[in-house]
Amino acid sequence: KKLGDYELVYGIRAAKGLEFKRVIVLDFFSSLPTELQKPWRDMLSGRADHDFSIKHPEIEGQLKLLYTAVTRCIEGLFFAETSSSISGDAFVRWMTTTSLQQPDGQQPTRAIATLNNITDIENMTLTQDEWLASG
Secondary structure, eight states: OEETTEESOOOHHHHTTOOEEEEEEESTTTTSOHHHHHHHHHHHTTOOOTTHHHHOTHHHHHHHHHHHHHTTEEEEEEEEOSSOOHHHHHHHHHHHHOBOOOTTSOOOOSBSOOOOOOSOGGGGOOOHHHHHHHO
């Protein structure tokens, strides 16, 4: 779909080199192959062993793809998973329990991300005018 001359949805590869105010990464983790769900979980939970990259070389490419996705945003980054997965659950756990490093050496005080309950999706929607006004 387009809004004027602009695409509304991009794949990660198509978005490479572009920047957006807000980015939604949809189903990245649940779309990973079944055989890589546990290796992703192990990596995110710090349980990857010394030969992890040798055992799972394809994860490096997936990490580069994820890096491309998360570096497209200027203001807001959102991950949305429409189905549960081992790697997605591990990612949420890592993002909501890992603290930001403080530049002045102070104790980290907040998690990298928050987990939002979206069961009442209608209260989260915007009209087209609200969406355009928000940038």
